[in-house]
Amino acid sequence: MHVHVELPEELDVEEYRLRNARGEIPDHTPYGLHHIGDDGDVVTFRRPAHGAVAYASRKVRNRLDGYEAVTAVTGAVQRRGADAVLCMDERTGVPALFTSPRRPVVTGIGWLERPDLLGRSERIATTRALRRAAGMFSQSPGVVPILREHWDVDPGRVHGVTLGIDPEFYPEQPWDERDPGGVTITSVGDDRNRDHDTLVAAVEQVRAGGVPAWLELATTIPVTLAPDAGVVHARRMNAAMRGLYRRSTVVAIALRSNPVGAGLTVALEGLASGRPVVATDNPGMDHYVDHGRTGILVPPGDPAAMAGAIAELLSDPERAAAMGAEGRKDVETRFTSAHMARELADIVRGVL
Incomplete structure (x- = not known):
């Protein structure tokens, strides 16, 4: 099987590999998709556009709310020889569905919710595109029923895929290397569903x-964070996040109510680091954070509940350490990028 992966325009696989080799980012390829080839299948990645094409593509993408229409057309020739096209979210997937009539397309869904929440033009275009999909998947269990129940697609083509991360890039951090006093909480995130105020x-x-x-x-x-209560690192931390996880006793993730899986990657990074996770109990989070065993889930928009969970773990470091150890085991046995790639390969193989 030959799978051709169409990544977002800003991702250059060769540059990504170099950054990984320098220890800056996880996995040898984005999302660890090279693991699709672990059992002998062929994986190729769309090469990024350059020059005038890249410039035009950015302009059009900005006008189309992130949908990458230009590179779907200009990069179509790179699909030759592939048995199927794989996209990780709808920004690349929808354009691929309109421009790949000869090869089945399997696309991830990262941000779509109900169709009535979209503008008319986007709703019509997205509906037409998804009808063409050989398969769709989401890493958030909360999105799968939305796709099956609210979009005009064959429910049998909608799949849940378990998110995975690179457990070598995020190793288990020694418990005794936490900050003195063991009262540090770590959090990270820039997307619109973060609720840092809570x-x-x-x-x-x-x-x-x-x-x-x-x-x-x-x-x-x-x-706004009081100077005596902590520090805001107003930049992308990349590999430096491992140091924050090492110093922490708890990884906390506050989110606005949403079904799209916001915060899942950070939750897995925290668990991989051997730290318990306190997170908002949005749909799908309990698939990754086992309430009471690897972390504590709290209602959205409830500072008191989150405070209680954090205080509970800071005050009981033995319990926090045990939760973190269980979380690391879960990542190693269920939540690696290799596990995710195998699930994706099975979906693609099933549409051929």
Whole structure:
């Protein structure tokens, strides 16, 4: 089987491999998709556009809310010889569905919710595209029923795929290398579904309760955090996140209510690092964070509940350590990029 992967325009696989070799980013290829070839299948990746084509593509993409129409056309010739096309989200998947009449396309769904939430033109175009899909998948269990019930597609073509990360890039961090006092909380995230205000309010409540909690928050989203309560790292941390996870006792993720799987990657990074995760209990989060065993799930928009969960773990480091150890086991046995790639390969193989 030959799978041709069409990545977002900004991802150059060769540059990605170099950055991985320098220890800057996880996995040898984006999403670890090279693992599709672990059992002998052939995997190729779309080469990025350059020059005038790249310029035009960016302009059109910005006008189309991120949909990558130009490179779907100009890069179509690279599909020759492939048995199927794989896209990781709808921004590349929808254009591929319109421009790949001879090869089946399997596309991930990253951000779509109900069709009535879209504008008329986008709703019509997306509906027509998804009808052409040989397969669709989401890494968020909350999205799968939305696709099956609200979109005019064959439910049998919709699949759940388990998200995976690189467990070597995110190793288990020694418990005794946490910050002195063991009161550091780490969080990271820049997407629109992050609710850092709730997290900051929760940390303030923990501190008001007598636990001198310290928050290390990596985000480019504007947020106000008192200097004595923590620090905001207003940049993309990449490999430096491992240091934050090492210093922490808890990884906390506050999210607005949503079904699209926001925060799942950070949850897995925290678990892989051997740290318990406190996270908003959005649809699908419980597939990755086992409430009471590898972390604690709390309702969205509830600083008091999040504060209680954080304080509970900071005050009981033995329990927190045990949760972190169980989380690491889960990542190694269920949540690696190699596991995810095998599931994707099975879906693609099933449409041929």
